[in-house]
Amino acid sequence: MSIDDEQAVEDDNADYVTFDMAGERYAFPMNRVQEIIRMPAVVKVPLGPPSLEGLANLRGRVLPVVSLRMCCDMPAAEHDETTRVIVVDGGVPLGFVVDRVASVISIDPAAMESADAVQSTVNSDVLIGVIKLDGGAMTSVLDVDRLVGSQFDRLGGKSDGRDTGAAARIAAEPDDEGDSDDTLELVSFAVEGQEYALPIDQVQEIVQAPESVSHVPNAGSRVLGVIDLRGRLLPVVSMRRVFGLPITPLEPKNRIVVVSLDGGVVGVVMDTVREVLRVPHQLVAPLPNFVAGDGRKSEVESVCRLEEGKRLVSVLSVNRMFDSPEVRNELAEHQNREETPDMAEDQRGADDGRGDEELFVVFRLDEEEYAVDVDAVQEIIRVPEALIRVPKSYDFVEGLVNLRGTVLPVVDLRTRLGLERGERDERQRIVVLIIGGVRTGFIVDSVAEVARVGRHVLEPAPELSAEQARVVSRVANLPDQKRMLLLVQVDQLLAAEQARQLEEVVAEDDLVPA
Template sequence: MSHDPHIPSESGDRSAASATARQFVTFLIDRETYAVPLAEVQEIIRLPEMVDVPLAPQNLAGLANLRGTVLPVTSLRRVFGLPERAHDDATRVVVVSQGTPFGFVVDRMASVVTSEPSEIDGTEGLQSTVDTDMLSGIIRRVGGMVMIIDPTRLMQSGAPSRPADRKGERTDIPAEAGAARAETTVSDEIQLVSFGLAGQEYALPIEHVQEIVQVPDVVNTVPRADASMIGVINLRDRLLPLVSLRTLFGLAETGLCDQSRIVVVSWGGQGAARSVGIVTDTVKEVLRVPRAIVDPLPDLLSGGGSLREVEAICRIDQGKRLVSILSAERLFDAATRLEGTTTDQTGTAKDERMSQKAEDEEQFVVFRLASEEYGVRIDAVHEIVRVPEQLTRVPRTPPFIEGVVNLRGAVLPVVDQRRRFQLPDTERNDRQRIMVFLIEGVRTGFIVDAVSEVLRIPRAVIGPAPDLGQDGGGAVDRIANLAESKRIIMLLDVARLLSRSEVADLRQAA
């Protein structure tokens, strides 16, 4: 056990203790002293940074990263129904192991004590405000008594029962429901990732977009490189050349800002795929548009060669919004020499390594709610659109349904994800987006605070979510623990975001 140096021990005073004596770690909550068996304590740590889990039991303080392991942390004050208090330098987390580690927050540590069996009584007749179901005994001491907490019962405490209207319902909603109908609607559509550049909107077919990441603090320059090449970065053990789309298009450079993003674009056939990061002013949306509103670039515009990278124009909102669709192949005909500046002499072996690496990763769209990060598999995201200025309210619908919007002629019910996860409301702003998913055949939009990036995450750092007794059918089914960047991303199962009864409510709203 990692022992806190500030915790005194009685071991020196009890050297003659019998072989049947037991040792306990003691600590204070409010004015009461409690203990847990020393043998079950894995370590004692300072209060770590934690992430909040939506719809989790009230007693859960959050999830922390303990040297690569996701650690659920319980608040003993909440368990005992005591008022919250600000954490200070004395606050500690006691980590115990019940097959998997979990921790609980205490006000401060006291000491390690040794007790004979004759000093330990049962909980019968205990006059205390503490629920005795969580106690396994009482240690009689000269200055009073110490209550022994049973870690197993503590870990099981506070898991809420499911709401009455969900009893008997399956929470593993099959994605196949309505899939046949969805297939007919998406076959005549294309999916695009749109981004802004010098006040204009451009897009790339989503199959050419590997991921979207923030611009790192350090970009390594390449001597004697093309003017449009910003440099190279290390993206998960591979060198990625960065190209300025502004320079490539002959536009004035404005420098990088907080909104700048790197769109990692791939092109080329199987076994010969290449990747380049293009730096854009901002990433806007993921669009799913009918092929009927996509027109090839007119000959008058393409003949001169100045717009050769643009292969089509998408007419949105009856032509009020025009999006230029780029060709990944044409875009990087001019950039192929850039990619060569970072290629080693073992190209074939490198391609094989990269192919193997891709198989060991999963791709997620990462978004934020309040101060936490969430992710959904990219293939579950139908599109990402802006939140309109006004949504149409539908009477007699659940409070988490914000309203409906007209999305290219179809009625789309919209859920306020903050409200669904019982988080505080926030004012509408330009960073918010609607993420569109298909749940039991119903296309549904979920308002999130911001969509931050498309991220490839190694499967090695993804694990099942701790059994937290979540409401909502356990929408958080996995956790990505990115220890190096000190990030914990909660991965959602889209099929579990709503129950069957809630999907029925959405059908009525639509």
């Protein structure tokens, strides 16, 4: 640990959340902890890292939950009434399962000793230091960033504008005492290539922009319309129009930043959301008076000088952005119009389009629900009593069947996804898909339904490993139904080489039609 690191520990981390694992006491810096919850129900994700316990639904958001014991190479333990999940800020929301949460403590900086002198069963790379308490007791302080990075390189390293990272920090209730007096936390975004930021305490959440926004009749120029946000109508304003820039069509990279105003909540469309910044106050300067007085530029209240001045980020004020009577009147008119029949009819008309829903075939594997696009499914058949075995093939290939005179290779989807192979029973089905030009059957535990899922509940799956990110690409989060569907990317179930080998097996086999 460098001198600068030690100084940062002393300056920023006076408060700690302490917890127990395997009979020893550990701690996280309080300013990295969002909240503490009981062990939730989790959806197990195939092809993830060994420490992953699954995905949980945290107030409508997907939360990866991992075993801190496994992250620290400790033996696993059964969960009980004292088990807790500490939700931390590690670039994305992440929950660490611990045996028991002890307390929140405040310490004198002199009680912190550098990690260099620590001898522990835990890898020293994940230690910040040790707190020496009265009576000789010691508490090891763990490094959140290194814990996340050691297990989830893809998860912790992503900063490509996806909403998961920034929204994670917003999900928890704000803790005024948790913010350091020396650091300003910001959500940065881009508009027309220029980087701006909003203080994180002014942002409620960040969501992906839909393909279209429902138009509000007679709305002003800045209000694009409304979207459905988990059952409530959210007025949407264009930041480009606030800045007097030309409007561009909504794209997948666009994000809507949801901010609080006096009298309501507003979504602001940004070109992209970049990252969450922690900027020392000495690098933040107020906007010069002669610039601030120039009309629209008054929305910028300060400027951050990053990377030795090579990167300038303009910090906006939500109140100044919407301070004009014109914008306030537009938003007020929307609130009054929200429940009128015309508005309801307009919203219903927007929901009738095919683009608002996707159709999936839902099936089960090992008690979890998966789904594939209905257009990718050729048919669904029963598993025959016997399959023709294929020698020297992949371990997940169950064999071949005769499907109306055509040779069909069959894959055990449990084995392909790294799950335990199950016993054959009457509920199992073969879902027939076309992958790489080869019609392939996949054995699943059961087929549940064909489900219509609104696009607004679809979100990218947390990228917990390279293979998982390819195969399980999205999640349909359905908190009202207490369900979470793992959406499988069909064309990633077999690599090109695997698909070619199956094609060769089919071509060489002289299976006689039954």
